[in-house]
Amino acid sequence: MQWWCFAQQEPWTWTWRPLVGVWVGLVLLVLAYRRLVRRASADPESRKTTRWRRAAFAAGVFLLWASLDWPLGPLGAGYLASVHMSQFLAVGLAAPALLLLSLPPAAFDGLLTRPRTLAVLEEVTSPLSAFFIFNIVMTVSHWPGVVDALMPTQLGSFMLDLAWFAGGLIFWWPVIAPVPRRAAFPPLGKIAYLALNAFLIRPPFAMMVFSQHPIYSIYELAPPPGGDALGDQQFAGAIMKIGSAWILFVGVVVVFKQWVRSESDAEARGT
Amino acid sequence: MSGDRGARARIRRLRAIGLVMLVGISVAACGVPADGGRRGELRGWVIDTPVPKPDLTLTDTNGEAFDLRAETEGYLTLVFFGYTYCPDVCPVHMANLGAVFGDLIPEVRDRIKVVFVSTDPERDTPERLRSWLDNFDRSFVGLRGSLEDINAALSTILLPGVAVIPGEHGSEPLIGHPSAILAFGPDGTARVRYPFGVRQSDWAHDLPLLVQGF
CATH class of the missing domain: 1.20.5 (Single alpha-helices involved in coiled-coils or other helix-helix interfaces)
Incomplete structure (x- = not known):
């Protein structure tokens, strides 16, 4: 039985295959969320937008499931770079944002009583650290040698997905999570942080789009539905750039709307 | 503090x-560089005992006789034995070769002939063979003939013969065939072969060298 998708170099078949690790991981995620929400339910502020948060959580879990389970999981792991890149957008960008948004503010309060964890979080999720960690994880996890070495095994493929997800959580943490409190990261700073990441040209994108030949051997040598490996790779590069820019643009819009709302509230309170 | x-x-x-x-x-x-930075050496596998082009006359996709030696004399000739129903090696090998072939400068491309010999002549009709090869490059030559002739040719170039593996549970049979493309130089001798796993950057690196009789 297979527990995670990986590059098998076998002809593609539409026969359904269970990926046990994906289901177990998602069940654990749901259980952890229920526990956190139950703990936080005593806080009236956290109860206010429960439905909206639950919708964000459901969307995040759905994105993880759809991108990691059959058929997109195996297709992205061993056949099409464009599907692999769509998985990255889901696992490494969209799902972490949705899952962080789904947590009520009180769910983070537990961290305030753990000074060591808080100290680590303060450093790791500071905007500058988060920027570097996310971009290094993103660059290394798309590096041809790394992808070709890790994707042919279940453990390697799992590690890449985990790195994406962890990198995404760290990236969004300073923008979304209320703990640790950062007076020095105002809404304008958050907008600049997101916009910079949207416009940044990263090496993997440049390699995928401008390389004369396919850079990933697993996709170049994959049986059909692989085929036009270079075209698929260039499409993957476009998905990476345009898709991530759109997700970050949505983030900018949300931050901006929250900023405007808080300014209006402050003004209303003042009058 | x-x-x-x-x-x-x-x-x-x-x-x-x-x-x-x-x-x-x-x-x-x-x-x-995309080619990994190695230059001045072939990336195909050097054959210990160079083999001459086989004396083989088959039928091309137009139904005409094709004498391999005569029709490809003086050209770098890449010969591959495979079949169009192949689920993995053949389409990948041919797609990668075709992708590079289309990007070669005319001075190099015009001195190369790619010959695909079907190891499944029953199912690979001339129309199917032509249509399949056109997916990769319209100049690729497709040949059909009897398995006896093909196996005889394979043995002269020291490659394993064709094996028909019956399909399981009523599925189509699989055909065992050599997975390497043989490169016969303009002098008619093959000194290098390209097993499955050769990449487009390898072809782009080697073909201009092979044309020069490297």
């Missing part, structure tokens, strides 16, 4: 290392 200062200094160092790594990776991405 001093502990705090130490921790902050460590974090500053880590950030500096991160910055250097990011810049280094960016520079490396710009500087590493």
